[in-house]
Amino acid sequence: xxxxxxxxxxxREPEAAPGRYAPSPTGRLHLGNLRTALxxxxxxRDRGAxxxxxxxxxxxxxxxxxxxxxxxxxxxxxxxxxxxxxVRQSERHxxxxxxxxxxxxxxxxxxxxxxxxxxxxxxxAPHGELPEGAYPGTCRxxxxxxxxxxxxxxxPPALRVRAAGARVGFDDHLCGRVEKTLDxxxxxxxxxxxxxxxxxxxxxxxxxxxxxxxxxxxxDTTPRQLWLYDRLGLAAPARxxxxxxxLGEDGERLAKRHGAITLEERIEAGDSPASVRRELFDSAxx
Numbered sequence: 001x002x003x004x005x006x007x008x009x010x011x012r013e014p015e016a017a018p019g020r021y022a023p024s025p026t027g028r029l030h031l032g033n034l035r036t037a038l039x040x041x042x043x044x045r046d047r048g049a050x051x052x053x054x055x056x057x058x059x060x061x062x063x064x065x066x067x068x069x070x071x072x073x074x075x076x077x078x079x080x081x082x083x084x085x086x087v088r089q090s091e092r093h094x095x096x097x098x099x100x101x102x103x104x105x106x107x108x109x110x111x112x113x114x115x116x117x118x119x120x121x122x123x124x125a126p127h128g129e130l131p132e133g134a135y136p137g138t139c140r141x142x143x144x145x146x147x148x149x150x151x152x153x154x155x156p157p158a159l160r161v162r163a164a165g166a167r168v169g170f171d172d173h174l175c176g177r178v179e180k181t182l183d184x185x186x187x188x189x190x191x192x193x194x195x196x197x198x199x200x201x202x203x204x205x206x207x208x209x210x211x212x213x214x215x216x217x218x219x220d221t222t223p224r225q226l227w228l229y230d231r232l233g234l235a236a237p238a239r240x241x242x243x244x245x246x247l248g249e250d251g252e253r254l255a256k257r258h259g260a261i262t263l264e265e266r267i268e269a270g271d272s273p274a275s276v277r278r279e280l281f282d283s284a285x286x
Contacts, residue, residue, distance in 0.1 A: 005179065009170035009226050012238040017210020019044030021080070022054040022200070025067035028262045029074050032215065032246035032253075035280040039243055040213040041080045042281075052207060053086040058194050063090075074263050077273040078280070087207075089199050096194040099202050099232055100187065103161060108231060111157035112139040112186070113150040134183035137164055159188040161231075168223035173241040175216065180223040187228075201225045205234035213241040246283065 021037045023029060029037070044051040053072070057063035072086065103109050112135075114122070122136050140162070142150075151157070161184060169179040187198040204212060204225075212222075219242040229236040245253050266276050 004167060005169045006166045007168045007226060007230055009168075009236055009240075011171035011173050011240075014047065014049070014210030014238040016047065016049050017208055017238065018050040018052050018083075019211050019213060020052040020054055020204070020207065020209050021075070021082075022056045022203075022214075023071050024056045024059065024062070025064055025071060026059070026062045027067060028264060029071050030261045031263070031266075031276070031280065032261075034074065034078055034263060034276075035246055035284055036213070036215050036243055037075055037080050038078060038277065038280055039284050040211075041082075043211060043213055043241070049210060050083040051081070052084065052209075053082045054203060054207070055086050055088040055090075056196075056199070058089045058196070058199050060090075060193055061191070077263060078277045079273075087203075089194075089203065092199075092203065092206075093194070095202050095206060096199055099198060099228075100159065100194075102232055103187065106231065108162050109159050109187070110140055110162065110184075111142075111147055112160045112184075112190075113142075113147070113155040113157050114138055134164075134181075135160070135185070137184055140164075140184060156190045156192075158186050158190040160184040160186055161228075163224070163227055166227055168226050170222060170226060170240060172219065172222070173211075173239050174244075175219060175242050178219060178222065180220065182224060182227060185224050197221055197224045197228060201228040201232070201234065204237055205229065205232075208235075209237045211239040211241060212237045213243065216242040216244050218242065243284070 019040050021040050023033065023037075041051050053075070055068055057068075100109065118138070119135060122138050139160070147157075163182040164184045166182045167179065168182060169177065172178055185197060186195045188194055222240055226236055247253060263273065263276060267273065
């Protein structure tokens with residue numbers, strides 16, 4: 001018997017709503033990143049839509065300003081253009097704080113003081129309908145005195161949403177039906193950085209994105225984002241499309257061990273950006 005869904009998002013036509021590509025400036029884009037950018041760009045242009053670039057630089061520990069222009073130039077070299085100036089998540093904190101305030105006002109946030117080791121240990125035990133490895137809600141019902149004690153001990157809290165047990169499904173344009181039981185996931189990390197799921201939800205709604213086209217490694221994040229769209233009262237993109245990851249000859253996810261995996265390395269090996277572009281399009285069409 002199929003479990004009841006609390007929220008379901010059908011696949012709809014994005015029509016003329018914008019597409020987007022949203023790299024994190026943590027290094028050079030590898031060929032899989034560039035292929036995803038090309039597919040997203042072509043999908044938007046084929047339907048006459050604008051195409052936006054957003055710099056996802058909220059991870060202050062890993063993001064570096066110097067990689068932003070490097071990545072933008074790599075996109076230009078393979079023929080990806082975009083409309084308007086790229087926006088940066090690091091300049092949009094007010095929007096994320098506003099979203100957190102709404103979740104807090106609705107009683108959907110709580111502080112979590114668990115360390116990664118504690119989460120791994122607690123998540124290894126079975127917890128009813130929650131998936132294996134899910135956060136079991138250890139800090140969900142702490143008293144104010146217990147929270148104060150953890151703060152006094154120098155434990156900075158993350159913020160989690162009260163989503164545990166919600167069943168969310170959607171029709172992915174490429175992967176088909178996806179269903180997931182949510183746990184209480186993080187929306188602000190214990191170092192103060194806003195979490196990916198919160199920021200990307202707010203940004204895609206604010207920019208009016210019609211199709212989210214990204215790698216299949218992010219497929220599992222979409223139900224969490226759909227839950228946030230619903231709880232924040234935001235319009236979700238019409239379509240989600242998660243493209244297969246680019247693999248090496250051994251069938252494993254593309255990595256350094258597979259040789260030249262960046263545009264720079266391919267150019268140094270004698271390939272032109274145009275030939276790499278054709279190769280990436282050919283691999284996407286197979």
